[in-house]
Amino acid sequence: MATVAFIGLGVMGYPMAGHLKTRGEHDVCVYNRTASKAEKWVSEFGGRMAGTPADAAKGCDFIFTCVGNDDDLRSVTTGEDGAFHSIGKGSIFIDNTTASADVARELAAVAEEKGFDFLDAPVSGGQAGAENGVLTVMTGGDQDVFERAKPVIDCYARMVGLMGPVGSGQLTKMVNQICIAGLVQGLSEGIHFGKRAGLDIEKVIDVISKGAAGSWQMENRHKTMIAGEYEHGFAVDWMRKDLAIVLEEARNNKSSLPVTALVDQFYQDVQRMGGNRWDTSSLLARLED
Template sequence: MAKVSFIGLGVMGYPMARHLKAKGHEVTVYNRTAEKADRWVSENGGRAVRTPREAAEGQDIVFACVGNDDDLRQVTLGPDGAFQALRPGAIFVDHTTASAEIARELHRAAKEKGAAFIDAPVSGGQAGAENGVLTVMCGGDAEPYAEAEPVIMSFARACRLMGPAGAGQLTKMINQICIAGVVQGLSEGIHFGKRAGLDIEAVLDVISKGAAGSWQMENRGRTMNEGRFDFGFAVDWMRKDLAIVLAEARKNGAQLPVTALVDQFYADVQRMGGNRWDTSSLIARLER
């Protein structure tokens, strides 16, 4: 069992930290809104602290899951950031979906302190976090990864080191590229089927057993057909992720025409008021 902290108790971090406690780890939590950290402790035990720096003091592993690059810099490198108290030999595991650039920056900063940094974005959404079955893609050095992996598996069903610092974030970018294209294709297929007068549930039941089948079809096809989007991974979050993807593509020269187009389709959904709708709401812009 390890002494761990979790920084950021949002829709992902809250249940991820809970799984760590349930597996027997000694858990300290920090959240920008202190009341949420206090509520987590009242429900799960452990202790709450008031700064990321306090969260890192004396810990073996410090986990984080915050909003974006700027939030991550604040909770790590800021005056009260975790890196101010990260001890030699400690491991900082970041589950934020962020840029590969900041992953490399924090990897260097941790090494200067004799500590380690692993970028470890996740896939599986809120349901995956709640059920402890996330997929975790990691970048960093092999030795600290091997030490952290059994603890990460407290809330994951799959975890893999993809390469050096930043490789986890780059893998997550590929994940989002693939999701964007699949959801748009599924939206167009369902929209086409409706216009053709077909029984969409029957269509999805048949084609999901063949080459067109996907996680999105199995888990979102029915709700897309029903026009229900008040759950899941929000459009605002997807646009944040796709902005990171497109910025990286501009650096490495990758051609992402479909991803760029789908990003603009999500902008249309935002203009429709769907900022917090699930990403499957791409179909709404076809049927408005």
């Protein structure tokens, strides 16, 4: 059993912290900006809550964060009352936020100065993956640090991979989002075309999902897309945040991402339709609007 802090109890962090307590049977202390969420978590899972990130991290072997963006991450780490002010030497900080590779490297440098270790470890699998403890975790950092942290990360993951040095986890998550953006747009266009052509889309998907066109998105989202239901996962606002990180990195490394840039504009159209909190499969709604 390890002493663990978890900072950020959103739709992902709340169940992830829960798995650390129930599956790992770790001693877990949580912090959330809205204290009522932390109080609810403690009432459901036990453990403890703290008034600041620094209080949560003090004396812990492993400190996890899952917050919104780079600025949020800096706030709960190096900001006033941030966790980095109290983390002890030899501890491991594991960031599950989808953020930039630059902020990962920045915080890793600060951690090294203070004598503790850092892993960037963004996740994929959405809210359902977090709730069921079957996330995919893409990790950047040193091999020995990864090996020490992996048994704890395993509490909420189906797959945990070390992708390279610090920043590599975030870069891998960017690849993940690039692929998803294209897949969802292709699936949306296919369903839209099939409906206009008068086909029975359920029959079409049943056949083509067993061939080269098959994907997780097709298997898990086609029914709700056909029904026009978009309340089932990763929100458009979050996807646009992630794609902004992707496109900024692409400008820096001079990679060409024309489809990703186009799909990002399509998601902006969905936002203008009022679909900020719809899930990413709502690209179909744009075609049928």
